[in-house]
Amino acid sequence: MPLTVSLFGQLSDITGSNIIEVENVIDTNSLINNIKERFPLIKDNKFAVAVDKKIIRENTLLTEQSLVALLPPFSGG
Amino acid sequence: MINSERYHRQMILPGMGIEGQQKLSNAKVLVIGAGGLGCPVLQYLAAAGTGKLGIVDDDLVSLSNLHRQVLYSVADIGKSKATSAASKLEALNPDIEIIPYPFRLTNQNALDTISGYDIVVDGSDNFGTRYMVNDACVILGKPLVYGAISKFEGQMTVFNMPGKDGQSGVNYRDLFPVPPGEMEVPNCEDAGVLGVLPGIIGASMANEVLKIIIGFGVVSTGKLLTFNALTNSTYEFILGDHSDDYIVPGNVDAFMQANYDWNCALPGAGEIAGKDFFKMLQNPGVMVIDVRNRGELPIVSRFKHVNIPLDELADRATEFTHAETLIFFCKSGQRSRQAAGLINEKFRDGKLIYSLRGGLNGLDQQL
Structure with a gap:
């Protein structure tokens, strides 16, 4: 079962979609590495990571049901 | 003396009354950036009777601002946003005090400017100002109503909200500890922005200010709200606790010496x-x-x-x-x-x- 990842702001410009699916990842670190390999431009971006709508700071184990979101900062006003 | 006819429709609300209106009349709010977000924030706060409104912006009105910066008209092009906004708001509500600060907020003048206010609203358009304003609010213990936009998406929350236990709520650096690199994130001018988006996010920021002042409802602290204008999808992300991954300048001297102008730092060029x-x-x-x-x-x-x-x-x-x-x-x-x-x-x-x-x-x- 692939995991669904929501992307916000300029990250979705890089992937071409605001939702992507990622297979075979056990935690947030492996998920982010997987996404960076598929979309190398994401490497240059800073973003916050949320699992099940909670911002996390440390590597977090994922289940098939986990909802992951990547949120970059916006500067516009 | 409260003008009860002007404010009648909000004074009859439960939880508001003459007491709530008096709290508004005593409140001092500083709005940083009188652009897409700042305009609706200022309009609603002035209309509601916020006693003192400060407006910081060093920019001038240009034609390409008018699709989203709804306080200004063609006659304002080339004039200071802070002073143009102030004159529009004075016409809207002459009973309140409006102070324009037509200069750029830096770490040399931020603490002086902010310290005369109870609540700070960040509607600025660059990361240097956003991190500097955050740190100033942490040092001074002021709640910071934050909004930011990009293309069709917006973010909104209240940072550094004093809690009942005397501890401050999470701040901008708890969400984004490290500023983005040079040019990592495009601004409105280079990426574009739908004009109505800052209207929606800005009105929501004004709503947070009113809830903080009057003390009713639930202030959006500890959670980041996101909104997508194309899909109308909204999310709430819980922000958790303070992070150990960053350092806010611990005192006034460190703040004054910090370099917030990294956007201009171009080594060799x-x-x-x-x-x-x-x-x-x-x-x-x-x-x-x-x-x-x-x-x-x-x-x-x-x-x-x-x-x-x-x-x-x-x-x-x-x-x-x-x-x-x-x-x-x-x-x-x-x-x-x-x-x-x-x-x-x-x-x-x-x-x-x-x-x-x-x-x-x-x-x-x-x-």
Whole structure:
């Protein structure tokens, strides 16, 4: 079962979609590495990571049901 | 003396009354940035009877602001946003005090400016100001109503909200500990923004200010709200606890000495503006490069230049071999700074490399 990842702001410009699916990842670190390999431009971006709508700071184990979101900062006003 | 006719429709609300209106009348709110977000925040706070409103903005009104910065009209073009906004708001509500600060907020003047207010609203348009305002609010213990937008999406929350236990709520650095790198995130000028989006996010920010002042409802602290104007999808992300991953300058001295202007720090390359730019054009060996995409408006005919879009620059760097001085420009000065940084890395000390500060927008304001 692939995991669904929501992307916000300029990250979705890089992937071409605001939702992507990622297979075979056990935690947030492996998920982010997987996404960076598929979309190398994401490497240059800073973003916050949320699992099940909670911002996390440390590597977090994922289940098939986990909802992951990547949120970059916006500067516009 | 409260004008009960003006405020009647909100004074009859449960939880408001004359007491709530009096709290508003006593409140002092500083709005940083009188742009897309600042305009609706200011309008609603002035209309609601906020006793003292400060407006910080060093920018001038331009035609390309008018699709989203709804306080201004054509007659304001070229005038200070802070003073233009103040005169519009005085006409809307002469019973409140409105103070324009038509200068750029820096770490040298921020603490003085902010300390006279109870609540700070950040509607600025750059990361340097956002991190500096956050740190100032942490040092001074002021709640910070935060909103930010990009293209069709917005973020909103209240940072540094004092809790009942005396502890401050999470701040901007708990969410984004480290500022993004040079040009990582495009601004409204380079990425575009739907005009109504800052209206929606800004009205929501004004709502948070009112809830903090009056003390009713639930303030959006500890959670980041996001909104997508194309899909109407909204999310709430729980922000958790304070992070250990960052350092806010711990005292006034450290704050005053911190470097918040990293956006302008271009090692080896510099920025030039207006007069110096035109002077430099007279020098021999100067090459001027437009790094905007082909066909981007306005068309520039005032000075000689070549067009090499930013994403082709690295491959075409050999075209600069014979020039002694390179000056890059774009619409706002953001992409050209990126270009100057990129090319400077290629040539190191071999050339003088500049970016036109403020881009074509900046030149327009001076001519």
